[in-house]
Amino acid sequence: MTVLTTSKPISDCTSDSMLPMWAEIVKIEQEAPRIKTYWMKFKDPIVQDTYSFQPGQFNLLTIPGYGEAAISISSHPRHTEAIGHTIRLAGNVTHAIDRLGVGGTLGVRGPYGSTWPLEKLKGLDIYIAAGGIGLPPLRPVIYHIMDNRADYGKVVLIYGARTPEDLQFTAEHDSWEKAGIELMICVDSCDDTWTGLVGVVPMLFYRLRIEPKNSALLTCGPEIMIHFAAYEAIARRVPRKRIFVSLEKNMKCGFGSCGRCQLGPYFVCKDGPIFNYKKIGPYLEVEDF
């Protein structure tokens, strides 16, 4: 029988990209009140051996019956023997993950999204501005820089949390400093046992001496913080094309199909979550867009 040509376009998609892979929670670390890192290993040894990700990417975590949540990967990009997701308990899915406990099984699909452009930023001073749960997507950046410290100039982490007890990864801060990363930490409010800085992340830019020609800003946190961190960097003449932001949007698929995460012409899941500010700034600056 001859095959008749039709009016239809032909496409050869084979895989079902919505199917998660199963993983087991092997360790849970409390980072701060309501914030924990869940370490997981894939049950399929081949997936476990071959899974890799780049700093800034995220997975969609599935709990059957509850749904899916997009969560950034917060662990070391080269140490994939266990994958870490640092999660603030906020909704149905994140609470369900927490109830699983060590030994529990959840679905993981990914990694999705764009990455912090660490190769392109070689030779530059790196300013990392993180607020609250915006730090976990930047932790892989810190690890990458620690492993390749000579590739970068000055590296400063500007990090803010609501209170001192909300600060995450405090056990690691010494090792970050020893590796040559300057830490500037502030809190919104505190009691008199806190001897550090009080204020919000963008304010700390006033304590910096930025060489705009040789600097890049990587930032993630509440949208208002991202907005003003970028504003302070731009005010110091850091070019927009060297400011990178990580954005959060509601997403269901992770690959630009469900449409929910759109911002202007971009799909945050596949064109982001890491965006060059020159590209995304005009849309990010429009309120409620």
Place this chain on the structure above:
Amino acid sequence: MSKQTLEVGATIIISKPELNNLLKNLSDLDYELAGPQVKDHTVVLGPIESLAELPKGYTSQEEPGKYTLISTGKENYFDVTSGPQTWKKYFFPPRTQLMIFQQDPDKSPTWSMVSPVEELRRYALIGVRPCDLAGIQIQDKIFLADNNCDPIYRDRREGAFILAVNCTEPCGTCFCTSMGTGPKAEEGFDLALTEGKDHFLIEIGSEVGINILLDLDWKAADVKHQKAAEAALQAAREKINLNLPQPDNLETELLSNLEHPQWDDVAGRCLSCGSCTQVCPTCFCWDSTDKTLLPGDKIIRYRSWDSCFNPDYSYVSHGNTRPNTRSRYRQWLTHKFASWYEQYGSSGCVGCGRCITWCPGEINHLEEIAAIREGEPS
């Protein structure tokens, strides 16, 4: 005229009753026929078997927020314009199963995954208007992209047969001429039909189309019939009142007017109901939800149509990123008429007019666009 052979690009004529044999040929090849039919004072798309189910002698009067089905007194089968439904429901189902999770009774709490087994149905869409054909082609770009293909859409789309119908009876909210999508179907059909008084003129668009015609009683289209069809299409073009001038300029004109006061004005009239997105042939956003079946060991993950007007659509852990009607309407309009160009290389609008007809706030979106594009860039 000398005897012509059936070939792609050729035009033939059949009598009106002969279309029944064409439909029978499709049924015999195991196509499920779907076509327009009168139901609940409107025209919906559903299963048909013959010409008898088609909305013969009807047309629709449409204006912002109004749809009235009226009798024409004519014997035409295809004088109805778009109703509230679109053909996308056949390829991009309103609700479909993505996967089934089944708990293993011995090894609780681990789950096994089953892909939903569904009998693959081959649809023959009967009476697709050129604007709706353009809508299908836009969804093809979204769901059949080389790097991002959707298996649910692909499985339904690839076996489908399309009988397009050129539009000789546009309604009051039509503006296909502005969007370059009608009233004549140019490509993407297996057969395209133009209805005459006592015959159908058929343009052949594919080899599958030829296959359906082989045993029909047909004759080559003569110049007289072709001229009559062209005159009917020209009359249709002239009947279209709505106009969206230079839609290609909207990409910059809308995106540079995101703070225009008209957004506040229209937000006062928009109910944020999402009707415009549900009746749109190109809107593609979807949601996924899990349904747990009793006694709790089986869970079905569904995919269903979503709308950018739904508050849940843009909800994140810290609240709603589009918290009001102004921001949701602005998202819908700028996506459809502006950011779509960068995403998929064309406007997201085909000019079918459904979003105007089915808007309970009686919003004529073309008037909103006109007000916004004439504003000062913000």
